[in-house]
Amino acid sequence: MSATILASTEAEVGGLTGWFVDLMESIGGPGAGLAIFVENVFPPLPSELFLPLAGFTAAQGKMSLLSALVWTTLGSVLGAILLYYIGATIGRERIRAIAGKLPLVNVSDLDKTEAWFAKHGTKAVFLGRMLPIFRSLISVPAGIERMPIVTFTVLTTLGSAIWNTALVMAGYKLGDNWHRVEDYAGVMQKFVIAGVLIFLVWFVWTRVQRRRRSKNSGAHAR
Template sequence: METLGEVGVGVAVFLETFFPPIPSEAVLPVAGFLAYEGRMNPWLAILAATVGAVTSAWGWWWAGRALGRHRTRALIERLPLLDGEDFDRAERFFQRWGAAAVLVGRCVPLVRSFVSIPAGIDHMPFWRFTLYTTIGSGVWNALWIGLGFALGPALEPALTRWSGLLSNVVVVVVAALVLLFVTLRVRRRVRESRADANA
């Protein structure tokens, strides 16, 4: 972001959709802090972040639309430790909440990376999907960039002192969540295998 300015903010948010361990909650306040220091325009940073979020969401929407329900479900079932039930739950959630899922989902870590897929599968109109994604992403980006801008003086010592530690904490938390997910899924698979053997 320091090198590319507002464009760098958009690129960071775009990448976050494909690599969820890069959390926008950590990226956007830094953009606000850089705006506070006069190194970028806060409104252009919000615009760039929103464009990055929307364009990446388009990619997932088109992927869901192109693959369709059956192929997406079959693909999920081929992934290690995932099964069709995971897809069915996500689809039921989207069918129940629809537009609200897209709107609010843009403000939820991990969910915002994948909520676009069921929208494409369900053939949500592209213009409506774009509208809800733009609103949800715009509000989210403005909130965090505005927070970084408002807390500018307080953020500087914190960023200098704690940025390395926070990066390590994020890595540890993500690794712990992945390990927990893998452990629970392996235990479930073992129980299912034993039940099938007994049957």
């Protein structure tokens, strides 16, 4: 790893992430593609780090900008397809069986979710590729619901290309300050996490209230 890149990353990366950073600089585009593929399958790995760094690496002449964009998008699509087939393998029936055993979850919730996905699934897959956390997770329900694989691949490619291009170009333009992209993307991720937590609190609260009302109604009927 060059001294310039090492100086800007040594405080931020280590372990498996640091290994991918080294790989990206060593073999260029394919290394960036592999990093993003693994990041898609294991969301805790940060695309907000890898993508701007790929742009910075391109700006340093270690690979072309086009190579960075093509390989990272290819890695995103292949990772998403793997998760799609994991979802397809799990299937609707297994999901319904699991849901039936979970507290506060009704099978009717899955019916509503399936109806929603049937109506808005294409938008969810496309826009989901540009949201932290959901970038990877959206592939699983698409597989469970057996969205046509061609449709899924096209939408995933378009959404991934937009997200990847934005972050790679930011790293390319910012140069030594590429790491600022991760800070801004981290704010976006916090908003997404906050939204998910608010939804979960609301879901649990409404279910508990509904069960209490149901029990009270049963007690009065006696």
